[in-house]
Amino acid sequence: MNAEHRSRNMYLFLFVLVVVSTVAFQGWRILLNNFAVEEGGFSGLDMGIVQSVREVPGFLALLAVYLLLLVREHRLAALSVMILGAGVAAAGLFPSVWGIAATTLVMSFGFHYFETMNQSLTLQYFDKAETPLVLGRLRSVMALTNILVGGAVYVLARWMGFEELFALMGGVAVVGGLWALTRDPTSKNLPPQHKKMILRSRYWLFYVLTFLAGARRQIFVAFAVFLLVQKFQYSVQDIIVLFVCNNVINYFANPLIARAVNRFGERKVLSLEYLSLVAVFTAYAFTDSAWVAGGLYVADNIVFNFSMAIKTFYQKIADPRDIASGMAVGFTINHIAAVVVPFMGGLAWMADYRIVFLGAVVLSLASLVCVQFMDGQLRSLSRD
Template identity: 45%
Template sequence: MSSAMLAPIRTNPQYLLLGMTFVMSMVFAVWQALLNNFVIEKAAFTGAEIGILQSLREVPGFLAFTAVFVLSLIKEQAFALLALATLCIGVAITGFFPDVIGLYLTTILMSVGFHYFETINQSLTLQWVDKLNAPAFMGKALAWRSAAALLGYGSIWLFMTWMHLDYVWMYAIIGCSGLLMVIMMWSYFPRFAQGQSQHKHLLLRKRYWLYYLLTFFSGARRQIFMVFAGFMMVEKFGYSVSEITALFLINYVINLLFAPAIGRFIGRVGERRALIIEYVGLFVVFSCYAFVENAHVAGALYVIDHLLFAMAIAMKTYFQKIADEKDIASTMSVSFTINHIAAVVIPIILGLLWLNSPKAVFLIGAGFAICSLLLACNVPSKPSAGNETLWPRNS
């Protein structure tokens, strides 16, 4: 392609957002898809150890509020790329440390990059994409995530199933590939303007209280999906690496096909209805997880669960509509910490509960979904600054 044809890509920050999203999803998807089989086969993990590992993984998310202080030293765009590089390095070296302590340490390194990147990426998205087009763009970004994950899962099939390479090489190949892409993006894209100067200090605004609570319960129930739904597939139903990868492939093919439509759907029906649909669906799925005894039914629930999380776009666009633009970076940092308050504690506590009653773990997840549903009912049909909630009304 000529430089004239590439110019619209190079000068549009949305393509940088999509490129970074692609790399993050490809690298993280491989790490996640291999994790349960890797820790069980190589380190003999039980529910207790996987719970501790996942809690450690969430500690950097809990500390995401520190991102706002880093922004006083480095621009958001550069920070996002550095965080993404850290994620890639953490994944690349995971296979070289197949023991409990090594897995804990490489997970923390990977997680620092992942959570800082997600914090800054959300901030840049809300700044660089206008409110009218935000739901559609976020749906498109989810499709890019899905395409990247499919590439990652395809690489698992190529290198591990067909070429019979060990975990160590799979992690190294995908991590180094992602790092190379980050270096290319750093060199190719210019430094984009960020519009309104962002606050460089922590802030909590009373009028954002509903967004904070939605974020908290989102973090709580997401951990049950991220940690225990996948672990159940391996421990209870005996899913192999190939079967887990196939399940993830189905997830991401469906998201690739439907995520853009979900984004447009949220733009049409509004955040209130979209969130209510999500939380009703999650309540049903978590309740079914508690009693499922068939491996195929469990896999179907996992796919539905994953698709419903695409509706979380509505929570981000709700905040975009009620927020002061200068608050975005600081609030994204604080909201990531709020999201991970429960996430740091829940995997350890529920990991111990899992040893005696996996059913209770998923029933607790259903309870979290109900809490989120009640909160979603307080979202106005047309949220805006000054119209953040149905009750209590701002004076």
């Protein structure tokens, strides 16, 4: 099988799994906050607990490497999407804190293990120039899928309740995962992957940037939409409109970001991300405008796509046999802080919600400093 044919088969495989997993996960994201507030009567602390539980599987992503001793990467990707769908489908049945936490845990195991396999397969099957473009295209596909899901939920919410909507969105992922189990897009010509956890000192910058990104991102994921719902009284329909606007922009922006990574390099792209996030999170802390807060949510999502440069940086410095292990270890490092941050953020929220977003400013500044070492490391490895 030539390289082009091999890449095309893998792209189609990942394309389908990305679409169906996005349907389930985006449906869950759209519905969760309103479901939690309207049906579960959640406080900020309750939401922090659920979001902390959601990140436990990410912390355990390194176990995916050991699962590869039992099942091949592409099959683990398909099974993970089915588990993601099952968790989402069951979410509407249990409106209590611990019920939502339990279904979230199931969903999250599927989500994080699929993302680990998705990133690993992408970095293995596409070369260093193609990878940013493939990542950009798949993120555009996600954005388009998010738009369609938002529109579907907006319409269906008139006739269906939370329980039926969760079941429908999760069912799509289960069916897509079943399809993927019947496919084998892999090639035997690639370097075999290590099936154990690999930690190397030369990857230190990837580890640090991944850790900071995980902590900072969880502040956004756990509390940005919650702020819109609790403080600014956004309805389900308001959140859907916001998501659709965000994803329309992302659909066009992601290919441009991917080309920018190839043209300007990872350091410059990530520096722009972190500078932008300092401004965004500072504004979150002090705005009293519902319109401004919604605009900040869209801006944060656009800037988040720049983070693909962390993965392409790793691809450039990594031994090809370390890719699967590196993605699993990266997910675990990303979630070390992510398991704790939502809970601690929930406690801080009770004192003053501004503390939560100012903490994200500090993390963004730390990332900005660290990323300046990136070009030096690339030059050092090229000499070796």
